[in-house]
Amino acid sequence: MANAESESARLSNAESDATTPRNPETGGKTTPGNRLPERLSPQLATPVEEPPTGEWRYEVQFHGYRLLTRIEHGEVRLYNRNHQDWTDRLKLHADALAGLNLGDSWLDGELVLLDETGHSDFAALRQAFDISRTVDMVYFLFDAPFLNGVDLRQAPVEERRAALKKALNNNASKRLRFSESFSASQHDMFESAIALSLDSVVGKRQGSPYVSRRSDDWVKLRCRLRQAFVIVGFTRPQGKRSGFGALLLAVNGPTGLVYAGRVGTGFSQVQIKQLHEQLCTQQRDTPPLAEPLNAAQGRGVQWVEPTLTCEVEFTEWTRDNQVLQAIFLGLPPDTPASKVVREQPLPIKPATPKRQRRHKASAAKVDGVTITHPDRVVDSVSGVQKAELAQYYLDIAPWILPHLKLRPVALLRAPDGIGEDLFFQKHADRLEIPHIKQLDPQLDPGHAALMEIDDIHALVGAAQMGTVELHTWTATHDRIETPDLFVLDLDPDPSLPWSAMIEATGMTLAILDELGLQAFLKTSGGKGMHVIVPVARSEGWDTTKAFAKAISQFLTRQMPERITATMGPKNRVGKIFVDYLRNARGASTVAAYSVRARPGLPVSVPIARDELQSLRNAQQWDIYTALERARGLGADPWEGYNHRQRITARMWEQLDAQKPTD
Structure with a gap:
């Protein structure tokens, strides 16, 4: 098993490298000290093509590391977006936050390193982080889902930010800053961003809550587009330039690589020299494209093997699917050529009134199944309610049911939410769940009948009885x-x-x-x-x-x-x-597509x-993004x-x- 042993050696080498009263001032809810969530997932922005209509304010799109702060009883902990604890790596920033003397809080922001023009430089940030030089890093704070013991997640974003800005009034540290915002009409959005020398901005809908998922209440708008491309060739240099003139770019399409234009600016002399030497070792005689170029496009081109990728900034895609006014940014370290496709921002949807959640509803219907206590919160971090979880299982049914049918199923139930008592139920003796099939008792002698979920009604019925997780046997009940x-x-x-x-x-x-x-x-x-x-x-x-x-x-x-x-x-x-x-x-x-x-x-x-x-x-995926992925x-x-x-x-x-x- 030579290949496996080789993989073992690589792994070895890698290791060495390696009810509560309302707060009258904020409209939030006061939170007892022991109820501050242990974990908080950040709200994420949805990419869009153009500025949305409605009332929005915009902030700089920082290119750095998302960083959340948890403060409880004066102790400050810093977490990245994957909830890895970075406190020990960022002691200077933790000390600065401690100096604010805040009560129990969750703060949201971005850790960046600024260049001489005041713009965030992600490459420099990553390099500084690798050598543990954090002294010049700046933590821009832009939201406060919890502040001084008050749960502000349902408060409007403008109120949360005002409370955060006020909390930072006494900040004396250069390592902490408030992320200021600006307003612009839909018509003037791009002009405003260009005037501020911003390549992208984040818009936040006024009046919106803080939700721990990707949301269309926060949108990411690129004033110039940027994405990775596969390098498929280069042209001869012109004038005093040496090495090459421009790189030919491509993206993966349904039938292979598709030509996407050229980039001839943005290179330093060192980059040209190094990249030219690398490309010369990968020359080939024929274009690696699914469709040939016309004579003008292919004139004077030296084709190369499509293994290298580069990141390019540009103004737009032309009608013939080529980039316009492209600028070379660099070679991304972890972007395989096979994964490079044309990135498609989501189109703007017309603003629609937010659906109001039911308050103290006694029951609701999901695909004909009665859901009692539909407003009961299953998970305090995401705020997902019982009816929403049942709806997820209804929507994901085409993908999860093939993994459930014919198999004995066990249920992890959380009748009062995942923060309370959990019950693991393998048999049908404790509780009869609507629509769930009971199997032949002889399959598991000495116990009550095993269960099977074989249709949508059984799936939603399980959610009605407080089921969160679905676990299956590795055998089907017929054999x-x-x-x-x-x-x-x-x-x-x-x-x-x-x-x-x-x-x-x-x-x-x-x-x-x-x-x-x-x-x-x-x-x-x-x-x-x-x-x-x-x-x-x-x-x-x-x-x-x-x-x-x-x-x-x-x-x-x-x-x-x-x-x-x-x-x-x-x-x-x-x-x-x-x-x-x-x-x-x-x-x-646990079954594929089951919630945890x-x-x-x-x-x-x-x-x-x-x-x-x-x-x-x-x-990586929650009930919103997993469903979006499955559908796409x-x-x-x-x-x-x-x-x-x-x-x-x-x-x-x-x-x-x-x-x-x-």
């Missing part, structure tokens, strides 16, 4: 003694960086490749990744579990300093536990293998999943393991 898949659950020590999880998942895939087994990936919606391997129904529970264990132990032998096959927190310190125990009879794993009972209500989402490297974390998928990320594979004697030998005897 319950022979599993048709096994699961490897990669569960990391929380102290490990996400890059370690990416590497360990790659290592697992490499071993499965060597075995000749096709595997499928999904985010856990928690901390790690799930690797799913479909198998033929030829082996029983004990054999299938033993095979999964053999893979886990093989991984441990390859990478003992990073991976463990032994359960328990003390065995997982600094390591990733490859959990094979989910393959025992009666065990289960965690702050923010993340979702377990299937991904294609080539999406792994760009994955940001295991909670052009191809099934689990194509080939229905193919079942046999576990062979040769595979046992490769793993240096013995198949259990009957």
Whole structure:
């Protein structure tokens, strides 16, 4: 298994690099000290093509790191957008925030490094962060979802910002600043931004609340467009210029690379020299484009292999789909050529009155199913209510039901919300749930009947009974003694960086490749990744579990300093536990597209293998973005999943393991 061993070595090297009364002043709710949320997901802006109508104010679009501040009993903690704790890395900023003497609060902002013109420079910020030079970094604060013990999330954005600005009046630190805003009419928006030398702005709808998800109440508007392109060729230099004249650009289309124009400005002499030397090693005789260029476009072009990408700023796309007034910005470090497509901002939707949530409603209908207490908040971080969760399961039904049908299902129920008591229900004895099918009691002797969710009504009915998570067996109830898949659950020590999880998942895939087994990936919606391997129904529970264990132990032998096959927190310190125990009879794993009972209500989402490297974390999607992703998928990320594979004697030998005897 040479490839797997090579992957192991790479992983080893990588490690070394590596009710409450209203507050009369703000309209918010006072928050007892012990009710400040432990975690808060940031509100995200929606890209749009043009300034929206209505009442908006605009702020600078900073190019930096999103940073949220949590203050409780005077203790300041700083978190990035993935809730990694950066307090120790930003002690100067934490001290400055402590000097404000604020009560319990959550503050939102952006950490930036400014250049000599006063604009944020992300490349310089990243470099400074890598060498732990934080002294010149500036934390621009722009929102206060909680401030001095008051929950302001439902207060209008202009009131939240006014309260934040007032709280910063006594700030004496150069490392903290308030992000000022400006107003402009829809007609004058671009002119105003250009006058301020802004390449992009964030607009915030006046009167809007703070929500922990992407929202059209916040919009991102580029005054100049910017995106990555694939370099497919270059032209001869003109005049005194050496190296090359311009780069030919392309994006991936349905049938291959599509020509997107040229960029000939924005290069330094050093960049021209270095890039020309690199491109000369990748020359080819024919254009790597799906459609040939006309004679004028292709004249004097030296074609290159389409492996390098560059980031370009430009004013617009022309009618023939080429960039206009392009400026070279640099070479992005982590943008594979295969992922570069034309970015499409969302069109502006007409402003519509916000739907008012029901107050103290006793019941609601979701697809004909009665939802009692529809306004009950399931998760305080996202503010999602019970009826909204039921609606998610209704909307996601076409994608989740294929993973539920025929399989015994277990339910993680949170009748009073995920911050209260949770119940894991595997059988139908505790509570009869509307529309859920009860299976033959003989499938699990000595227990009440197992359950199955096989249609939309059962799915919504489960949500009505407080279900948040749906877990399934690795066998179907019609052939319950022979599993048709096994699961490897990669569960990391929380102290490990996400890059370690990416590497360990790659290592697992490499071993499965060597075995000749096709595997499928999904985010856990928690901390790690799930690797799913479909198998033929030829082996029983004990054999299938033993095979999964053999893979886990093989991984441990390859990478003992990073991976463990032994359960328990003390065995997982600094390591990733490859959990094979989910393959025992009666065990289960959270289903694809199931919500997780965690702050923010993340979702377990299937991904294609080539999406792994760009994955940001295991909670990348929530009930809003997971549904948006599912609806927008052009191809099934689990194509080939229905193919079942046999576990062979040769595979046992490769793993240096013995198949259990009957």
